[in-house]
Structures are given as C-alpha cells and as structure tokens.
Amino acid sequence: MTDSPASGGSGPQATGTRSLAVGGDVGVAITGDGAQVVMLPAEAVRWAKEVDSPPGAGNLPGSASGVFVGRQDELAELRRLLADEGEAAVTQVSGTRAIHGLGGIGKSTLALHYAHVHRRAYTLVWWINAASTEQIVTSLASLATRLCPQWAATTGMQERAAWAILWLQWHPGWLLVFDNVEDPGDLRHYLGTLPDGHHLATSRTATGWHAIAPTMPLGLLDADAAVTLLCTLALGQEHAPTPGQRQDAAALAAELGYLPLALEQAGAYLDESGTALAAYRVMLGQVMDTAAGGIDPERTIARIWRHSLTAIERRNPQAVTLLNAMAWLAPDDIPRTLLAPLCPEARTLGEALGALYAYNMIAYSADRQNISVHRLVQTVLRHRPATDSDGYPPGRQDAEHLIQQATPDEGTDTPRWEQLLPHVIAVAESTLPHAPASTEMVDVYRAAAHYLYRQGRDAHAIRLCRAVLAQCEQVLGDTHPQTLTSRNNLAGAYESAGDLARAIPLYEVNLAHCEQVLGDTHPDTLTSRNNLAYAYESAGDLARAIPLYEVNLAHCEQVLGDTHPQTLSGRNNLAYTYESAGDLARAIPLYETTLARSEQVLGDTHPQTLTSRNNLAYAYESARDLARAILLYETTLAQREQVLSDTHPQTLTSRNNLAHAYESAGDVARAIPLYETTLAQREQVLGDTHPQTLTSRNNLAYAYESAGDLARAILLYETTLTQCEQVLGDIHPHTLSGRNNLAYAYESAGDLARAIPLYETTLAQREQVLGDTHPDTLTSRNNLTHARRAIQAVQQGSRATPSTVVDPRQPSTTD
Structure with a gap:
C-alpha cells in the first residue's frame, strides 16, 4: 500500500487555482472522495475538542403536514437495526442504515419521525441534504456555524466542514441523517471517517448500497394507516370520522394508490376547501391508469393538482408564480430572500408562501427562512406544457432571473455563494434540450465554477462546466478560445472526480484543436499537452504519457526557457513517468537536474524544491542507493518541519519515507519509532x-x-x-x-x-x-x-x- 508520488504540482491546469491547504496545526480530509486536506488553526482544533453540543441539539426540518401515522413496524425495525445491533445508540459502536423507495413514499418523513422520537438518545441529531457531495459539505459546514459561531464566521466552507468532522470524531454518540442520497458512493468517505455514531440515509435508489450499508425498503402505506391519515388531515385530529367518512376515505386512498405524498396533498385540499371526501373523489374523475409495476407517482400527483392549483390561484395568484419558479431550483433550502424579487413586499411574500404551505405544497425550515419543495412536486411542475410565447415552461425564466439577480460578484468568496450554488447547479442541470442557455446564465455558471475552483472543489463543478461547454460549442464554435478553455476545465473537473474515462477524450480533442488553431508551441497548447500526458499517466498508460511529456518538455525549454517554473514541472513529470516505467537510468539524471535548477530559481526551501528533493530521494531508494536516499530524506524532513510545521501532511510523508529508507537499509530500530510517530500524527491530523x-x-x-x-x-x-x-x-x-x-x-x-x-x-x-x-x-x-x-x-x-x-x-x- 503506497502513497502516490507527486508530479511537482503541474497536473491539469484549469481556470483558477486548486488550494490544497491553509496554514495551521492540523488537517482533516473532508471531500467526498477524501482527496482534500484542509489545515485548521490550533484554536479551532482546541474548540473542536472542548465545545459541547447543547442538550437535544439538532437542525431537524419541519414536517409539511405535521401528521405521522402508521409505519410502527418500520420504526421499530429501524431502531432495532441502528441501536440494538449496535448495542446502544450512544456507544462507540457505529450503525449505518439506508431507507429506499419511490418518490413520495415517505422516506424522509420516516427518518424525521425516527430522529424526533429518539433525539434524546443522541448527543446531537444533524440533518444533511445529501443530494450531492457539495451539499453534504455545506450541511456539515452549518454544524460548525451552530456549535462554534465565533470561529465559523471568519473562515471558509471547507474549513467549517473540516471542523465539523473533527468535532464529530471527538464527540461520539450522534445521529447523522443523510436525506435524499442520489449516489450511495458519496457517503463512503464519511462513513469511514466517522465511525462513532449512527448514520441514517434515505434514497430513491435501491442499488449501490451493498458495500456501504444495509438497506430497508419502504413500501406504500397500508390501507388502515392511509385512511387514518386522510381523515386526520381532512377532518382534524379532534373529530372522529363517521363510518361513512371512513368508507369514502378508504375509496379515495385506494384511488391515490396509498402514496403518502398524494394523500397529504389531497388531505390539505380537503381541509382548506372544506370539500367532502366523496365530492373530492368525484372531482378527480375516473381512476387513472397505473404503471406496470404498480403506482405511477408522477401521474398520481398530477391528477390531484388541477384542483389544488386552481384553489391556490383563486386565493393568491402570486403563490402559483412562486411555486412555478421554485420547481426549477434545488428542492431544499430555497432562501426567502432569493424569492423576494417576485414579491417585493415582505407581507405579500409571506401571504403567498402561506397559501402554498396551507395546501402542503412547501415546507418551512425551523426558522422559516428557507423553503423546501418535494422532488416529486418539482418533477410534475417541470413536465407541464409550455405556456410562454417563447416556448419556456412555466416558471423557468423566473427561476433564471432570480439566480441572475442573486449572483454575487465573481471575485468574492461569500456565504451567499454557498447558499446560491445548489440552485445554480439545479438550473444548469435542467437546461432544456436543444435550447442553449442564455448568455447571462452561462456567465453565472462560469462565475460559480470559478468560485468552486478557488475553494479547491474542482470535482463539484462538473455540471456547471458541462453547461458552459455546451453553450460555447453551440454559440462560438468548436475551436473558439473560450470553447478550448471550457473543454479543458470540464476535463479537469472530471479528472478531479477520478473519472478518467470522460476526462481523457476531452483532453485529446482539446489538444488537437489547440495544435490546429494556436500552433504547436503556444502556451495554451503546452498546457493542454501536459494535461493529457498527466491524465494518461494517472490511467497507467505510460506508453502514451512518456512521448507527450518528452515533446512538451522540449517545447517548454525552447519557448519558456530552461529554468521557467513550467519547464521545471515538465522535467519533474517526465522523470516521474520514467521512474514509473522502471527506467531509473533516465529518471535520476532528470530529477537531479530539476532539483539543482529548483534550488537556483525557487530557493532551497520552496515547496516545489522540497518536492523535487523528496522525489530524487525516492528514485535513489528505488535504485538501492540507500546512503544518498537517506541523506536527502533527512534533509527534506528537517526543512519541511521548519517550513511547513511538524504535522503538515507533506512533513508526515517525509517522516514515513525516511522510516522506510531506514527499514530498507536494515535499520529497523530507527524505522519503527518513526513509523509509530507518523501513525500517531496521521491519526490525529487526518483521522x-x-x-x-x-x-x-x-x-x-x-x-x-x-x-x-x-x-x-x-x-x-x-x-x-x-x-x-x-x-x-x-x-x-x-x-x-x-x-x-x-x-x-x-x-x-x-x-x-x-x-x-x-x-x-x-x-x-x-x-x-x-x-x-x-x-x-x-x-x-x-x-x-x-x-x-x-x-x-x-x-x-x-x-x-x-x-x-x-x-x-x-x-x-x-x-
């Protein structure tokens, strides 16, 4: 098992700079793939150890209807799986379970009710929007804001999420609810890093969980529970239904397929309008067709909406405008401030949202400053026919205008970006087929992607980069400079996410276009060739990587000069590739040249010089020249301790490398204490x-x-x-x-x-x-x-x- 050698910091060069670390005393890996290391200052680490959560602390959202019926067997089974098999909810033994089922089935409602019922058994209950890796990071960051506001207000999103993970590692016995997981693999890193509590996930997908967590499928409500839910919502908890009303409710529940979301929305309409159960069933008309496998949730919801939307529009026309716009945003955490341009007066905005809430179309956050719309509701709204003269579906243009008005200045890193990002990505993903995004929206996508690059979150920008590239290709052409940059950025985002199968073809196309349009030695062509070689190398295709690196180094020396930083990086990359291919005779002289010139140009303790020195030592060790390897490792370790700090990840790597060199030389007595020290520090620093x-x-x-x-x-x-x-x-x-x-x-x-x-x-x-x-x-x-x-x-x-x-x-x- 090895750590991978460095390439001297000249991997894929996309727009913006990927930040690896911020100065401090401890680092914590936080991204979904575990690739990002963030350094936290000493006081933040101390607060992570010392700050306790208030009794019963949590951030549980409100329930749309506030009514929970049935599911007692599922609740008991969930408690048994999490607590009994894990011995106790507050012990060091972890439990992880996933609830899956079709949209509108009540997965989140069950998880929310479990969290409310058992919250006193946990030190903390934290609800995480898990639809994407970036939203998981955002939800974790909000935990730091809750528990350590004095520090969280002064730092960035990644640092806050890192602090939250460190806090959870120091304070066992919590419950994390990952709601609406799209890709089960997004949780793997967090489940491994956080073993001392319970993890509960909800997801529409039943596949992909076998290596992550046991699952519990959730079915439709049983008939009795469905009737009870309808009667409670329509008549109120204080009124017992008559036998006739229960009979009417049973017939209506059967027609709605016992789908909880449909039952809740029908019940909200009955309550608000005063319509009788039997009359409402007549209004709905004949029973619609169902999908071959059972209920068709989208058609069930669409069926009951004609009447609900008509009633809402009669009560408050602006409410329907808001709902149509929210259909195109992310389903959770829609800020009231984002919607304000559609209702400039706070009173009218409150009244419109109140009408939607009364009909169970939206749910509020605990502080009522954020809105949630069920995903199934959004799906139905988005698939309605276009009504605008220009062919846009209802609400689409309103959503785009809201995003454009809320976009912060591109050069600023503010909490407003984090609040807006999920909604920018949602609009980008739902761009209409064969209809290019507007120029204004592409500018927003590009600005959001730049923000993510500045944050070191390149992999999270894939959907934005994809939208930008599609627009550039359609409007500017396949070889326009902006198109070349956009294609490079998308390839880099795929590579950061580990998706080389998608990154490499994009890099290949881009290099061909750069050579054709810009020439063989243009700086952008050199960057493109380096990026493709780096991707080949990452994929283990050294036969294609080496010739590209050789050509690129020759061009860099010719165009940029022998000591230009990009030339130094190119020389280091080629040396590493030779070493990977087992050609130490060519690797070592290149490493020696690179180190000498790095010392001359960058200085003896520049991070890139330290990397060159470490890489040369590794090559000496591979060649069994242990005397020279050990001397270089000892020098590098001492300099990294001085320049980077004693527990910086690269310092830990140097300490590990020196220990291995001692071991290779047969000096186990010196190797073992170094290994022990490195392990202890990595446990503390990285988890x-x-x-x-x-x-x-x-x-x-x-x-x-x-x-x-x-x-x-x-x-x-x-x-x-x-x-x-x-x-x-x-x-x-x-x-x-x-x-x-x-x-x-x-x-x-x-x-x-x-x-x-x-x-x-x-x-x-x-x-x-x-x-x-x-x-x-x-x-x-x-x-x-x-x-x-x-x-x-x-x-x-x-x-x-x-x-x-x-x-x-x-x-x-x-x-």
Whole structure:
C-alpha cells in the first residue's frame, strides 16, 4: 500500500487555482472522495475538542403536514437495526442504515419521525441534504456555524466542514441523517471517517448500497394507516370520522394508490376547501391508469393538482408564480430572500408562501427562512406544457432571473455563494434540450465554477462546466478560445472526480484543436499537452504519457526557457513517468537536474524544491542507493518541519519515507519509532481511517513483522484490513494488498488455517479485478501455492520445499 508520488504540482491546469491547504496545526480530509486536506488553526482544533453540543441539539426540518401515522413496524425495525445491533445508540459502536423507495413514499418523513422520537438518545441529531457531495459539505459546514459561531464566521466552507468532522470524531454518540442520497458512493468517505455514531440515509435508489450499508425498503402505506391519515388531515385530529367518512376515505386512498405524498396533498385540499371526501373523489374523475409495476407517482400527483392549483390561484395568484419558479431550483433550502424579487413586499411574500404551505405544497425550515419543495412536486411542475410565447415552461425564466439577480460578484468568496450554488447547479442541470442557455446564465455558471475552483472543489463543478461547454460549442464554435478553455476545465473537473474515462477524450480533442488553431508551441497548447500526458499517466498508460511529456518538455525549454517554473514541472513529470516505467537510468539524471535548477530559481526551501528533493530521494531508494536516499530524506524532513510545521501532511510523508529508507537499509530500530510517530500524527491530523493513515498502519505492521514481532504485526494488519474494507471497499487495490499482507503474517506465524482462505479470497478477487496475468495476481497465486504446499507438508509430517513468497507490499511512499 503506497502513497502516490507527486508530479511537482503541474497536473491539469484549469481556470483558477486548486488550494490544497491553509496554514495551521492540523488537517482533516473532508471531500467526498477524501482527496482534500484542509489545515485548521490550533484554536479551532482546541474548540473542536472542548465545545459541547447543547442538550437535544439538532437542525431537524419541519414536517409539511405535521401528521405521522402508521409505519410502527418500520420504526421499530429501524431502531432495532441502528441501536440494538449496535448495542446502544450512544456507544462507540457505529450503525449505518439506508431507507429506499419511490418518490413520495415517505422516506424522509420516516427518518424525521425516527430522529424526533429518539433525539434524546443522541448527543446531537444533524440533518444533511445529501443530494450531492457539495451539499453534504455545506450541511456539515452549518454544524460548525451552530456549535462554534465565533470561529465559523471568519473562515471558509471547507474549513467549517473540516471542523465539523473533527468535532464529530471527538464527540461520539450522534445521529447523522443523510436525506435524499442520489449516489450511495458519496457517503463512503464519511462513513469511514466517522465511525462513532449512527448514520441514517434515505434514497430513491435501491442499488449501490451493498458495500456501504444495509438497506430497508419502504413500501406504500397500508390501507388502515392511509385512511387514518386522510381523515386526520381532512377532518382534524379532534373529530372522529363517521363510518361513512371512513368508507369514502378508504375509496379515495385506494384511488391515490396509498402514496403518502398524494394523500397529504389531497388531505390539505380537503381541509382548506372544506370539500367532502366523496365530492373530492368525484372531482378527480375516473381512476387513472397505473404503471406496470404498480403506482405511477408522477401521474398520481398530477391528477390531484388541477384542483389544488386552481384553489391556490383563486386565493393568491402570486403563490402559483412562486411555486412555478421554485420547481426549477434545488428542492431544499430555497432562501426567502432569493424569492423576494417576485414579491417585493415582505407581507405579500409571506401571504403567498402561506397559501402554498396551507395546501402542503412547501415546507418551512425551523426558522422559516428557507423553503423546501418535494422532488416529486418539482418533477410534475417541470413536465407541464409550455405556456410562454417563447416556448419556456412555466416558471423557468423566473427561476433564471432570480439566480441572475442573486449572483454575487465573481471575485468574492461569500456565504451567499454557498447558499446560491445548489440552485445554480439545479438550473444548469435542467437546461432544456436543444435550447442553449442564455448568455447571462452561462456567465453565472462560469462565475460559480470559478468560485468552486478557488475553494479547491474542482470535482463539484462538473455540471456547471458541462453547461458552459455546451453553450460555447453551440454559440462560438468548436475551436473558439473560450470553447478550448471550457473543454479543458470540464476535463479537469472530471479528472478531479477520478473519472478518467470522460476526462481523457476531452483532453485529446482539446489538444488537437489547440495544435490546429494556436500552433504547436503556444502556451495554451503546452498546457493542454501536459494535461493529457498527466491524465494518461494517472490511467497507467505510460506508453502514451512518456512521448507527450518528452515533446512538451522540449517545447517548454525552447519557448519558456530552461529554468521557467513550467519547464521545471515538465522535467519533474517526465522523470516521474520514467521512474514509473522502471527506467531509473533516465529518471535520476532528470530529477537531479530539476532539483539543482529548483534550488537556483525557487530557493532551497520552496515547496516545489522540497518536492523535487523528496522525489530524487525516492528514485535513489528505488535504485538501492540507500546512503544518498537517506541523506536527502533527512534533509527534506528537517526543512519541511521548519517550513511547513511538524504535522503538515507533506512533513508526515517525509517522516514515513525516511522510516522506510531506514527499514530498507536494515535499520529497523530507527524505522519503527518513526513509523509509530507518523501513525500517531496521521491519526490525529487526518483521522483514524484516512487512506494515508491506513498506509501508515500497514507500514508499521510490516516493520513489526520484519523485526519478528508477529503478535503486534497481525493485530495491526487485522485493524487495517477491516478499515480498508469499510472505507475503500472490498476490492480496492489497497484492500487486496492488506488482505494478502495479513495472510502472509498468519503464514509466518504458522497459522495456515487462517492464511489459506485469505490467500484464496485475494487471488479470486485479483483475477476478477486485475486480470489473470497481472503481477499482483501472479504473486497471489504463488503465495497460495506455497501455503498449500506447506500445509500438505505438515499433514504428511515432512518438510516443505523452500520457496520464496513474493510479497507485493511496498511500504515506501513519496509526495
């Protein structure tokens, strides 16, 4: 298990700068993919440890109707799964469950009721909008604002989210509700980083959860509960329905398919209008067709809306205008201030929202400053036919105008951006087919993407970049400079998200256009060629990466000069690629040249110089020149401690690298204390299950094993494997490595009964994931063969034939 070497900081160059860290004493990984490390100042870390939550603290939203009926079996099962199987809700044992079902089925209502009923069993209950990774970050950041407002008001979104994660790690016994999860994989990092509480997720999708959390499917309400809900909403809790009314309610509930959202909206209409149950059923007309698999939620909601919208429009026409605009925004956390231009007077805005609330079309946040609209309601509204003369559906242009008016200045990083971002992205995603976004909206998308770049959240900008590129291609043409920049930015966003399959074709097209339009040595062409080479390298395609890096370096030297920072980065990148290909004879001289020129141009302790020195040391170590490697590692570590601080992630990497060099030189006595120190600091700085922490734990276990201390080695290997399975997944390369390492340690301890099944599992998974002839697969096959021979020898009372077990562990790491 290794950390990946650095490329000298010259990866994909999109618009804006990706920030890795802010000065301080501790860092916490916070992005959905675990890639972002944010440094927090010492006082913020201290507050994360010392600040307690008020009793019963939480941010639970309000229920649209405030009525909850039925679902008692589901509630009991949910409590059993979370609490009983986890021993107790406030213990160190974590529980994770996901509720899934079709839209309008009541998933969020069930989760909300569970949270209300059991909130006193938790130290904190926090509701997280989980429709996207950026919204998860925003919801976590709001926790810091609640618990530590004096510090949160002075810092950015990423730092606040990092603080929240650190607080949750220090204060166990909480409940996090991830509502409306679109991609189950978005939760993997958070579940691994936060093991000391309960996680409850709701999602419309039933797939993708097998490696993340057990699921509980939620069905329609049963007939009795549906009748009770309708009668309660229509008649009031203080009025018991007559037998006739219950009979009418039963018929209506059946026609609405026992869908909770439809029942609630029908009940709200009955209550507001005073219409009788039987009369309302007649108004709805004949029973509509249903989908082949049962109820069609969208058609059910659309069916009851004609009457509800008519009633609302008679009561307050402006309310319908607001609702149509909200259909195109994000469903949650719509600020009242964003809607204000449609109702300039606070009184008229309040009256219009009140009419929508009365008919159960919207829900309020606890402070009534934010509005939520059910996703199914939005879907139905968006699919109504266009009424405007220009072909726009109702509310679409209003939504765009609201976004444009609310957009902050591009160069400012303000909380207004975070509040607006989900709604900008929602409008971008719902751009009408074959209709280009307006120039004004493209300017908004570009400004929002720039804000995310400044925040270091490139991967979150994909949907915005996609909308900008589509507009540029359609309006400006395929090779316009703005189109080239937009295509590069989208490719970079895909690459930041780990989606190389989409990034590489975009980079290839862009390079071809740059060479054609700008020329072979234009600075933008050099950047484009570097980005494509970097993507090839990331995908392991060194045969295509190396020639591109070679051509680009030659052009950089010719156009920019021998010591230009971009030339230095190009030389470092080429050296690393040679090293990756096993060509140390070409890698080492390039690293030596790069280091000498970095020292000359940038200074002896510039971060890029330190990276060059570290990379050269790694190459020396690979060439078994341990004396020179150790000397460079020691120098780099001392300088990083001085320049970056003792617990900066790069300092920790240097400490780990020096420990491995000592170990490679046979000096386990010096290696083990360094590994122990690094592990302790990574646990403190990055968290217990951060990938680099897992690497440190593996490396220390390997050193213990080398020193003959198998008892401590096995314990660490077992812990590391469990956490890798939890955080990275069952077939991640690091998980497979950890499984092999533990098997090897069992075998070394003579425990073949435990070693062989692990070897068998690892081999089967490597064959599936890596292929039959991959070196790691061959290693696993060799290890299993040797272990089987050993157990046969034991059974036959003879000595096993000596055989070398090639172990794929490579504990060394670089930047």
